Amino acid sequence: MEDNKKFFVVEKTKYNHMPTRYEIHQNKMYDLTQAIKVILALDTLNEDRKKTSYHLQEVNFSEVDKNQEPLILTDEVKEDKQQMLF
Helix, strand or coil: CCCCEEEEEEEEECCCCCCCCEEHHCCCCHHHHHHHHHHHHHHCCCCCCCCCCEEEEECCCCCCCCCCHHHHHHHHHHHHHHHHCC
């Protein structure tokens, strides 16, 4: 049986005076073998391991229940959204 799991390579960057940033490397999914190769290559080139690290995150394609009712945007939410516009 073939394993069709896909993974993101996530770059985690810590800053001293800002929140930690998480970014998906090249906005791509990889199979496990390729994801490990990418992580190893990135980590080898990584000059600042205290600031930047790389992690695997499994991609989960969960299906939405087709019988589930859609969410309805209420007037209250619409009003809040109007107030946030600049």
